[in-house]
């Protein structure tokens with residue numbers, strides 16, 4: 001295909017159009033089309049070609065496509081320019097009808113509900129009755145159109161088409177969950193392009209099939225809301241059919257931001273959300289904390305909810321045992337806790353008291369995981385499972401067997417590395433460096449106020465890791 005302009009091909013865009021659109025890219029393309037009306041612009045969506053032409057007040061999109069990709073483009077355009085979107089046509093008859101429905105939905109959204117306006121907006125015209133009939137015949141598309149029509153708060157929450165992700169629905173979260181690192185380019189932008197490779201690496205080299213996105217390791221609280229959404233989208237998109245669980249950490253200092261992220265996570269089909277306690281104005285007791293969590297959880301009423309307990313960083317030391325008392329009545333979606341505290345008495349009490357509830361308890365202090373397993377933790381969320389997931393999985397297997405001597409061996413060895421690294425100064429920046437040299441995937445620098453790991457750290461950490469002799473048969 002000979003395109004006058006070559007647009008980047010996003011891995012997401014090249015996937016089925018019934019999944020997600022790379023909206024940043026679409027915005028760019030459509031902006032360009034609008035700014036340079038004399039040129040015809042083409043957008044490649046997988047194998048499909050969509051042309052965009054515009055006049056100062058008008059934007060037209062044309063395609064032969066039969067896919068929903070075109071609908072995605074339209075929605076992006078509508079979100080950008082609202083009423084000025086002039087028309088959309090497709091030479092495919094069915095698609096033309098569907099576009100008409102979409103434009104009708106847009107009219108509803110923009111409260112321009114007369115049929116004249118609808119007709120003016122649309123290149124084709126279909127009576128409202130006929131459109132409704134068609135919508136009834138197309139329940140899934142109707143759902144999409146309705147979502148577009150009803151939601152008005154930004155394109156990212158509105159553009160999930162197709163059913164929610166294929167990630168294991170309802171399966172209890174257990175085993176190892178990688179607390180994902182946020183890859184960045186050398187100039188500090190989020191590097192979405194490596195997420196696909198990252199997913200493949202975790203699955204194939206570390207045997208880790210669940211991820212926890214935008215947490216501590218992912219510098220979630222140092223990212224903008226938009227960045228967090230994009231990252232979440234990319235993980236859900238790339239994890240589809242590969243990962244069991246993509247949990248999105250949606251906690252923020254402000255309740256509305258946290259709610260917005262929760263709605264977004266639900267809309268993109270995340271398999272769970274986790275919420276860290278706000279830590280500037282901190283909740284000082286259980287009631288205050290639950291009130292906050294409840295408000296966030298209720299924005300994603302069909303999505304499993306996890307509390308992210310990490311007192312060393314938040315300073316919120318409310319005991320989880322206390323928090324869990326009656327939590328299901330306040331948060332019906334409550335499913336468990338990511339427990340990043342060394343207070344194993346609290347963890348043990350949680351597990352002991354909540355056996356009946358089947359909550360999941362995921363431990364978050366990697367160097368002490370074996371102790372947590374011994375008291376009944378279901379698994380772990382942590383930074384080291386990015387690059388030591390394979391070894392830690394062998395520890396989990398040995399524990400399950402049970403071969404405690406072997407399990408201890410693995411814990412001692414991972415602990416040996418961490419203890420060495422902690423003495424050198426270990427945190428998210430160093431995790432990024434270690435993951436880079438172990439996996440070969442560039443994780444880039446951390447975001448200020450964190451600063452990149454020193455060369456000295458990298459050399460020493462690598463030598464230490466290489467020197468470890470893992471048990472035979474591994």
Ligand SMILES: CC(=O)N[C@@H]([C@@H](O)[C@H](O)[C@H](O)CO)[C@@H](O)CC(=O)C(=O)O
Nearest residue numbers: 179215216217340364365366381382383
């Ligand atoms: C304070 C901290 O960063 N803790 C890490 C651990 O995985 C930690 O890196 C590891 O135990 C090494 O100390 C995780 O609990 C954090 C985590 O899961 C997350 O990124 O959300």
